[in-house]
Amino acid sequence: MFVLLALHLLIGVGIVASGDRLGRRAFAVAALAPLATVVWAITQADAVLDGRPVVVEVTWVEQLGLGLDLRLDAFGLAMVALVSGIGFLVCVYAVGYFSHPKQGTARLAGLMTLFAGAMLGVVMADHLLALFVAWELTSVTSYLLIGNDDRSPRARAAALQAILITGTGGLVMLVGIIAVGHTAGTYRISELLADPPSGGVISGGLVCILIGAFTKSAQAPFGSWLPGAMVAPTPISAYLHSATMVKAGVYLVARLSPIFATTGNWRLLVLVVGATTMIIGGLRALRQYDLKLLLAYGTVSQLGFLMLLFGTGQYQIAQAGVALLLAHGAFKAALFMVVGMVDHEVGTRDIRELHGFGSAWSPTLVVGVLGAASMAGLPPLFGFIAKEKALDGYVEHGDFIGSGAIVIVIVIGSILTFAYSARFVLGLFGVFGTDDADPRSRAAHAPSVLFLAPAAVLTVSTVAAGLAPVLVDRLVRASTLALQPGVTPSPVELWAGFNTALVLSLIVISTGLVLTAYRVPLGRLQRRASDAISWIPSAEQGFLACLRGMTDGSKRVTALVQNGSLPIYLAVIVTVAAVAPLIPAVSVFPSLPKLIDAPIQIPLGILVVVAALGAAVVRRRIAAALMLGAVGYGMAGLFIVQGAPDLALTQLVIETLATVLFVLVLRFLPTKWADRSPAIARPIRIGVSTLAGVSVFVMALVSSAARDDVAAPNISEEMIARSAPDAKGNNVVNVILVDFRGLDTLGEITVLLVAAVGAVALARTGRRRLIPGRREQGHARPDQGAGS
Amino acid sequence: MSLLIAFVASMLVGCGTWLLLQRRLSRIIIGVGLLGHGANLLLLVSGGRRGTAPLIGVGDAADFADPLPQALALTAIVITFGVTTFLLALGFRAWQISNDDVVEDDVEDRYIARRAQIDREVADEIEAERAQAAEEDRR
Numbered sequence: 057m058f059v060l061l062a063l064h065l066l067i068g069v070g071i072v073a074s075g076d077r078l079g080r081r082a083f084a085v086a087a088l089a090p091l092a093t094v095v096w097a098i099t100q101a102d103a104v105l106d107g108r109p110v111v112v113e114v115t116w117v118e119q120l121g122l123g124l125d126l127r128l129d130a131f132g133l134a135m136v137a138l139v140s141g142i143g144f145l146v147c148v149y150a151v152g153y154f155s156h157p158k159q160g161t162a163r164l165a166g167l168m169t170l171f172a173g174a175m176l177g178v179v180m181a182d183h184l185l186a187l188f189v190a191w192e193l194t195s196v197t198s199y200l201l202i203g204n205d206d207r208s209p210r211a212r213a214a215a216l217q218a219i220l221i222t223g224t225g226g227l228v229m230l231v232g233i234i235a236v237g238h239t240a241g242t243y244r245i246s247e248l249l250a251d252p253p254s255g256g257v258i259s260g261g262l263v264c265i266l267i268g269a270f271t272k273s274a275q276a277p278f279g280s281w282l283p284g285a286m287v288a289p290t291p292i293s294a295y296l297h298s299a300t301m302v303k304a305g306v307y308l309v310a311r312l313s314p315i316f317a318t319t320g321n322w323r324l325l326v327l328v329v330g331a332t333t334m335i336i337g338g339l340r341a342l343r344q345y346d347l348k349l350l351l352a353y354g355t356v357s358q359l360g361f362l363m364l365l366f367g368t369g370q371y372q373i374a375q376a377g378v379a380l381l382l383a384h385g386a387f388k389a390a391l392f393m394v395v396g397m398v399d400h401e402v403g404t405r406d407i408r409e410l411h412g413f414g415s416a417w418s419p420t421l422v423v424g425v426l427g428a429a430s431m432a433g434l435p436p437l438f439g440f441i442a443k444e445k446a447l448d449g450y451v452e453h454g455d456f457i458g459s460g461a462i463v464i465v466i467v468i469g470s471i472l473t474f475a476y477s478a479r480f481v482l483g484l485f486g487v488f489g490t491d492d493a494d495p496r497s498r499a500a501h502a503p504s505v506l507f508l509a510p511a512a513v514l515t516v517s518t519v520a521a522g523l524a525p526v527l528v529d530r531l532v533r534a535s536t537l538a539l540q541p542g543v544t545p546s547p548v549e550l551w552a553g554f555n556t557a558l559v560l561s562l563i564v565i566s567t568g569l570v571l572t573a574y575r576v577p578l579g580r581l582q583r584r585a586s587d588a589i590s591w592i593p594s595a596e597q598g599f600l601a602c603l604r605g606m607t608d609g610s611k612r613v614t615a616l617v618q619n620g621s622l623p624i625y626l627a628v629i630v631t632v633a634a635v636a637p638l639i640p641a642v643s644v645f646p647s648l649p650k651l652i653d654a655p656i657q658i659p660l661g662i663l664v665v666v667a668a669l670g671a672a673v674v675r676r677r678i679a680a681a682l683m684l685g686a687v688g689y690g691m692a693g694l695f696i697v698q699g700a701p702d703l704a705l706t707q708l709v710i711e712t713l714a715t716v717l718f719v720l721v722l723r724f725l726p727t728k729w730a731d732r733s734p735a736i737a738r739p740i741r742i743g744v745s746t747l748a749g750v751s752v753f754v755m756a757l758v759s760s761a762a763r764d765d766v767a768a769p770n771i772s773e774e775m776i777a778r779s780a781p782d783a784k785g786n787n788v789v790n791v792i793l794v795d796f797r798g799l800d801t802l803g804e805i806t807v808l809l810v811a812a813v814g815a816v817a818l819a820r821t822g823r824r825r826l827i828p829g830r831r832e833q834g835h836a837r838p839d840q841g842a843g844s
Numbered sequence: 845m846s847l848l849i850a851f852v853a854s855m856l857v858g859c860g861t862w863l864l865l866q867r868r869l870s871r872i873i874i875g876v877g878l879l880g881h882g883a884n885l886l887l888l889v890s891g892g893r894r895g896t897a898p899l900i901g902v903g904d905a906a907d908f909a910d911p912l913p914q915a916l917a918l919t920a921i922v923i924t925f926g927v928t929t930f931l932l933a934l935g936f937r938a939w940q941i942s943n944d945d946v947v948e949d950d951v952e953d954r955y956i957a958r959r960a961q962i963d964r965e966v967a968d969e970i971e972a973e974r975a976q977a978a979e980e981d982r983r
Contacts, residue, residue: 753853
């Protein structure tokens, strides 16, 4: 299996790297990868369908339980049939479609191969995280494919919208996967199936996973990206946006429903969203004039239908889901191909500009009609069988709350499906053609055999599976078993007897015919209804509003937070630094220590505090600098009292030097200044300063009390004990500086050196403007580094 | 450790912060100096009780003040001096350029904050596209 994935990667990258040299032949090369996959799958099919999945396990990070575990079971095989089978046909089709390759056409082939590989990864991955990676790769390749025509703003916008929605959903899904996998203790789907976990975290995680699945499968209200994605060339739309990628969400729901359908709100969510999507998609499809958009909204509707079938967790209904998955892949891809052919030969796909075709088009039209008939659910086609199975499953086995309502939704949705299928066919035959449009379609050149062949193959399979369901019976049943082991799926039949489902099908068909017959007044009615509810924001508008809100919000935050004012930045930093340690400190606040240690502290303390206050308030720079010097000398005194003569000495030396430097620099500056700050600044500054002071006061008390509690011999005692014997020094502080923590001191000297170099450079930069001999302050420093 | 020392440290930090929040670089530098003093004092009193100087052979080792915070504070004093020096050089340069030492608002930041509305955003692009598509549909 890894060889197949590597083959996709190799061919894909190779084509992309070769640029436009291959032209449309690139698609012939690209077809090799899905062809190889199909051949391989056929060789494995027998064992897989007998319930012996192909498993490849590669351990990656064993400690984290991370592995690239691939597992191909029967359901995976059904998906591979879609991904690689249709992938191969689409590649062949694309050779005809891109008869006049433009710049970047070959790149499409490469990206499509890469996408096919990623999609194979999704359906083969057994590990949820591996699945996620492949899932995101399909989003990325889809983005590149939609936006391949990078000079078209419309393509760029559509690609961006698609990746924003599916990418966000994917990230939410990752949260859900981690929540589920972490709580359950395993990320492997097969193990989750064997031992289903439950609980609050699981329920929450499942909602996240569902959001990912809904965005990917264009469910309401996240479906706005899929119609936009139709700007991509038709082969891409046929492949990614109807047959494969958009099925990824459905696939995941199908995999997880047997495990989680009854956990939390899974079933409720899936059914409500699926039902809404099915109806809205159908209604929208009915209003389209663009054949491709009609199919796109039809796909949205069918994806909702698939959600309804897979989301229940009931194998009888899921079985219908498997059948519909295959049927939909076959007929929808064929229909897209027909639209592509019309677009390619006529130059339009607007049904108002089509006026029927010449007789050479008959095979193409047959393909289109059969595909639409299968979509509408007419016997004896595959689509009919799937729809019958779905209705039968819900009527006979839907024993959960709301299943009756879902049956009605499916019937209504199917009627709409019938109606838009009929619209497609009528449009193809030119019924909607307006008189003022050029009737060029009648003279259009018919598609070549090679161009038509892939769609014909799909149509043949649709008819064959309808007439002889035994062809797909084994695959559908084995897939159902793979989803939910130990059940007994019923056979897939064309004629299942005269039952409720058949009656419902007849209702669907007859009502659909009526709707088609009265399509003109109906269209008017629908337009009036949609005008009446136009005040409700659509999903599209919601998406744009979210996007706008996000950018506006970030602009506001940036303007507020990054406003360019240094005092505001510093105030924020100081406030956070002051408040953060206060919160834990309050809970361990100790009893107050004694007021003073020694009487001499009182005058020293007063000196320091008064000088500090003075430095803060005086309006002369030199005076403030001298006050700072006074603080320093007071500090030296306090150090001596505290028992730190080395500190005191250093402080005295440094303070003297610093004062000299201050005076040297400050004499250039004006002696006084005017305060131009707004009135509000003063109380804020006082507040922040007070906060910082209080915080330090509390920290001093708490930290020194915490120090007294230390019971075990602390590191300093060890240092005192080893100072003389090990380092041959009696001054313990000095020994620590130059010996025990010598590297720290080395770092300190480096800092001083850097500061000195910087200061010298700054001072010398503009020296020509100065009187010679006034650049002293750059030179005094290096000596001090050694002094410590 | 005494209440007085804690109070002195808090006053130093408070005054230092007040100066730090000013617009004049010279005041900010003095504020940094005060903050440095406050931090050193905090470091020292966090080391526990006061004692005799930790000189071996002078007095009893049991009465020694903790030497480790002293070593740390000593490093801090020197580093603060380095920072102060560098800031003073900056102030000197500021005076050379503007004859003053006011820290003005960052022009670029202000510009980013104000210009925000001119940007053409993703949403605009998509909306324009949709509008154009709707226009075509109507025709």
